Amino acid sequence: MTRYAGCQARGRVVLAASCIVAALTVWVVLHLITPYSPGLAALWTVSVVALVWGLGLALFERPGTGDPGDLVVAVAVPVFNEDPALLTACLDSLLDQTRLPNVVHVVDDGSTTGTYDEVRAGFLRAAGAHGVRARWTRTANSGKRHAQAVAFRAAPEADVYVTVDSDSVLDSRALAEGLAPFASERVMSVAGVCLIANNRRRLASRIYDLWYMSFQTVDRSGQSAMGSVLVNSGVLALYRAAVVRDNLDGYLNETFFGRPVTFSDDSMLTLYALLRGRTVQQPTCVAFTLAPDGLSHWLRQYLRWARGSTIRTWWRLRYLPLDSYAYWAHLFRTAYFPLATVMAFLLLLLHPMLNRGLVVDAMVITVLLSYLQNLRYLTYRRTDQRLASQLLTYALSPLTSLWIAFFLRPVRWYAAATCLRTGWGTRAAGVEVTLT
Template sequence: MNNRNGKNYMIFSKKKSRNIEDVLLAENGDRRLLSNVPDVEKIRSNVDRRGEKIFGDGNDIKRLSQGKKAGTRFKVDFEALLVCGKSGRKKQTIHCQVEDISSTGLSIILTEEDSKRIEEFEWYALKFEIIPGSMPEGYEMKVNIKAKMVRRRAVADNKIICGMEFNKTLSEYASKKKDRYSLVVASGLLLAVSIFIILMRAESVIYFKFNKALYLYSIIAAVFLLSRYLFGVMYKQVPINPEFTPGVTIIVPCFNEEEWIQRCILSCINQDYPADRIEVIIVDDCSNDQSVEKIKEIVEILYQEANRYQTRDRLKYLVQSENKGKRDALAWGAERAMHELLVFVDSDSFLDPFAIRNIVQPFQDPKMGGVAGRTDVANTYTNGLTKMQAVRYYISFRIMKAAEAYFDAVTCLSGPLSCYRKKIVLDNKEQWLNQTFFGQKATFGDDRSMTNFVLQNHRTSYQDSAVCSTIVPNRYNIFLKQQMRWKRSWLRESLIAGSFIWKKEPFMAVFFYMGLVVPIAAPIVVIYNLIYIPLVLRVFPTTFFVGLLMMALLMSLMQLFMRKSTTWVFGLLFCLYYEAILLWQMPIAWVTFWKSTWGTRMTPQDIEEQRKKDEQREKREAKRSTEDIADSQ
């Protein structure tokens, strides 16, 4: 709590009844907290029994990862039809309820009578529909698959839970029944859209002399976007070398994140990585909610795990005495890190069990300074806004960052999951912490800022197999504030990067400057097309709208092609929303890019901004009161 001029300003986290509850995948988790950590004493195996038969015994890391994902169970509540058959007998169909599901099988609830009845049959088939949000994106489909019963257990009310194992995984089923059609349709449409865009830009070359500025912009925008998709598709990640396990320290900065911090910590410590080569440091930035209590609670629970997991040696938390900001929290953790690589993870993000093993692989190159992992949206199916963000996130990482990685020059190692060499972070720590703009301390954009320090003398990359999921805003007012902060950060750091990026690979430099010009000039181009052309030239901007539609289709179809998800249509909606709303934040960012307030949480800078607004409001009210008194006299 700060006290200025006798008035209290408290840093707080708002929790109102009008908040929208996030919808997340409900994993039916393992009873073991550290089920993914390799056990050096071989008392426990970190191989999932549901994936072991298909994906091996754990000696092959890639197959182990596939088996883990295939065996992950998700709690569901939908109906299925169990079809039972036997030679010489009529098939029988039983309605049942599905309790949980994975790619390798599911559990159904039967009455005791039905459970005994199905024992007489020789083969089984299951018919059901996977609705969006019950399993990871790409699994939504209607299923008719053969299975076998592998176990049974009795529960209350004379019910029996039967474990059914599919004859093939749902991934294999989807690739034959659904995905091949999605691929054919999406690839055909992508080719058609790309050709159409190229032909439109060829027209721009023909009419270039009539409006050089407008047609030059359209050519640059088309070349930039098409090149991003081309190089993004050409991208290849670094394969896993099981012998390469450098020491890693994961640093989690936390401020008022009581809802998600425990899940974040568990995902960081429960990694398929040698226990003696990884540590986790949580740094609380003087939260005033229950974050510290939640951190202490989960840390104490993890300390009770068996000594062979070394939790007391490799898990610690620090609490800052005052709110200093995210950069200070990260730097404090970096100073205390024992290992050579630092992984920064946001406190509302959750790591895949193989995220660390994957994100370190590019560091086999001694010139590699930093690597970004892929960030998926954890609460995709909450509402339309989160679905739009899910498409945007996937394209931003799998296409845009992947395209930059093709040239070893990723310009933003994003906050949810990124990895750096500790020496680079410590060497640039003072400049990073003391960065200012127009006299204002830089309080956000820590990821882009540190990336710039790394990029000046080192390579940066992207590892698509290093995955985390993050909670995104589910309300438009919070989302818009976040986007304004991101645009200010992008503008500041892009201008800084522009001063040295020309020293990098020439192709990369050209595309970087294209990417800088396109969004900055976009509002002017839109105004020209939607206002000047119709009102002054009396021409309907058909070409503009067709071009916008083609770019939106390119984004959406790429989501369908690469992820086979039903969310692809929200890519179209996001592009429209961007043109109507988000685009117009850019001119505001031009004239306010030095501001240091977050907008989405009450940092010290936000508190100071609020104090000034309150003082101005009080002055106005006092002035009106004085005027009212004077009028009454």
């Protein structure tokens, strides 16, 4: 795996470019679209305002820099059908931290691809040499939440629980940076930033990388500036231990219309934290993970995420306080989704009846908005990727927007309609992504 080299090093350039692209987009909407179709112009205007608002808020995100004190940190690593080499890299990275965890507990959730005897022996030996208390437990397959709970319950003395996916490799400063925001007693959870390790393996990998990074650097960064992150990444997240312990029974027994919910674990823990205080993202707390290596895997992963998001929408609108920024931000996002669908529908199906000039202008706006949406992708530097390669990925912004509009959006509607299917959907047949 690579190393993370810096954060927002090109922030001023991106800010200037964002202002220019936003101004061009607004001019096109007001002067070219409105004369042809005021209704469509209104839809575009809402899109531009929402995006500019999110970008503007994201500029106010600041890394936490306080001293959190001598916190007891316990890391939970649930494992199911993981590539042994990737699991080894994950565990090695936990022992290579500038701020070591106190406890690392690996819970093998009944993997069917092996027992990881060599990985286990090497990890326990290395952890002892680093002075880190290490545990390794194998359980019958009961799901990720129950595997995490085994680790949580085994460390009742912890001040902070860290959840790490078994396919994650942490930057050496990840834990030290992730703990810094806890210097504020109001902070209840901290989201790490997830970089895609195999981001140049193929065209789909670049699209995934751009899509996922833009969500973190725009949507989540804006929420973080308001202390209202709605969902942490399962790749790496940190929680006040009291938040987890106080809600553990509800976390393990969540149901939706009588059906047990096994996925969307990270968003549920984030909701518990948000109901108690501030939830933030730490842009300098970084981990690497592998993106799905094929269309089928990506589809199944996104279906799970989208079904979980549908279920979580109910809980957020029911439990978040009406006077909170998180409530209204989520309500707008929920309402905006069908609005964006209508826009895509109009442009796709009605364009033969529209003025040709309007269609061309709409395409120009789509391109401008896509580059505006993804500009903050350029703010992260990586030691394994040259600027030219990063710019190449960024150049795929229009293609990424088309992929989101005409593939992921229909999948999300299907996921909403089938949200009662609460199976995990991946890894059942074995290891799906490897380091090689």
